[in-house]
Amino acid sequence: MSDNDCIFCKIIKGEIPCFKIYETDKIFCFLDIGPVNKGHALVIPKEHYENLWALPDDLGKEIFKACKTVGKAIVEATKADGLNVIMNNNKAAGQLVFHAHFHLIPRFDNDGHEHWKQQEYPNMDEPAGLAEKISSLIA
Numbered sequence: 001m002s003d004n005d006c007i008f009c010k011i012i013k014g015e016i017p018c019f020k021i022y023e024t025d026k027i028f029c030f031l032d033i034g035p036v037n038k039g040h041a042l043v044i045p046k047e048h049y050e051n052l053w054a055l056p057d058d059l060g061k062e063i064f065k066a067c068k069t070v071g072k073a074i075v076e077a078t079k080a081d082g083l084n085v086i087m088n089n090n091k092a093a094g095q096l097v098f099h100a101h102f103h104l105i106p107r108f109d110n111d112g113h114e115h116w117k118q119q120e121y122p123n124m125d126e127p128a129g130l131a132e133k134i135s136s137l138i139a
């Protein structure tokens with residue numbers, strides 16, 4: 001399954017060049033061309049799935065394994081102090097390429113990248129109600 005208009009499908013087919021790191025029969029991994037820090041890489045399924053919810057569960061296991069294996073090598077190669085594993089799902093969450101992918105971002109002490117601003121719940125009825133609502137929607 002491939003999408004003719006998808007830039008990551010084109011990379012997998014070799015129609016667009018990339019800096020490849022690793023592949024299996026189902027997974028492909030290459031350097032992000034606009035790295036947050038040098039060594040930032042992307043782990044993607046070879047088949048085109050739009051986002052987290054479109055990904056088959058058994059593929060998730062392979063992706064998770066690749067994130068661990070490649071992530072370890074990135075940390076070693078870049079002498080990073082840490083690693084972010086991030087997936088953006090849908091435009092509101094910052095997804096720009098609609099072929100599911102996991103970012104592996106090497107992090108360094110004091111590298112200047114800040115985390116999201118957090119907030120507080122003004123009263124605890126709200127998180128209690130939200131947790132209950134979310135829980136009730138899980139089949």
Ligand code: AMP
Pocket residue numbers: 007016018031032033034035087088094095096097098
């Ligand atoms: P996202 O915002 O999660 O959809 O991330 C898409 C990522 O793909 C961005 O970090 C881009 O820098 C990266 N990207 C886009 N085109 C290419 C490309 N041709 N080769 C490598 N990385 C790319």
Ligand code: ZN
Pocket residue numbers: 002003006007008009010047048049098099
């Ligand atoms: Zn694709």
